Amino acid sequence: MSSDDLTELSLKLNMEEKNETELEQIEMELLLNGIHQYYGYDFRNYAVPSLRRRIWHHVYAEGLTTISALQNKVLHERDCFERLIFSLSIPVTEMFRDPQAFLTFRQKVIPLLRTYPYIRIWHAGCSTGEEVYSMAIMLHEEGLYDKARIYATDMNSRSLQQAKEGVFDIKKMKQYTKNYLEAGGTRSFSEYYTAKYNSVIFHPFLKKNMIFAEHNLATDRSFNEFNVIFCRNVMIYFNDELRDHVHGLFHESLSHFGILVLGAKESIHFTSFSEAYEALDRSEKIYRKIK
Known part of the structure; x- marks a missing residue:
């Protein structure tokens, strides 16, 4: 094959790949x-990238071959939607x-919460x-x-239902007990649940002050004022636009000097609200609203 033929073949393959990418993007948007x-x-x-992987995984899980077919279903x-x-x-x-994040919360935030007449x-x-349930246990131990x-809150009704039931796989208790102790737990972790067959159920007193509800961070509004x-x-998993929108929702929902706790790979920096907070603990991503 001549060099001209190779060049033509390469251009053809690149064009086909570009067309497939554009088609995939259109299908995802639809x-x-x-x-x-x-x-x-x-x-x-x-x-x-994350969304694309999960959509294709679900295409195959449903026994389909295209995103368009998934859209139709x-x-x-x-049931397919759920x-x-x-x-x-x-x-x-x-x-x-x-x-460590929970331990830091216990050490730096719990003393602040003690001064509040009521905590949301x-x-x-x-x-x-x-x-x-981790939070309920910590608050219980701290009186x-x-x-x-x-x-x-969560947008996923199936996840919320499991959360309401407070039933978890017994195989996870070894890791959860280790986490609990490293987070500053002061009792025996097994005091908080009852084992039954292959599951554990957490004691009802932990649920007495919990309220579960569906809420979509992308589309729903603030529904109360919170201390934490x-x-x-x-x-x-959000792009910059949605991340900034959610930070706006949180800023609106926090009381003055309210506490925002983010994940290890998340930050308030590079958002429109970075100046509205001070860091209580920068490494554990615990911030206090000051504006």
């Missing part, structure tokens, strides 16, 4: 616009996840609720739970 218009869920400003079959939402909303969490805490994007309300907002490892 899918996301359809979901937004028909169901009211907005994924259009999620980070593209999602818009005509509610399976897709469960996949896209990334329900990944654990109790006392990143124990919002766990935004709570997934299946592990961090919500603050009776004057606290924990609002746990926990939103950890959620916004890493």
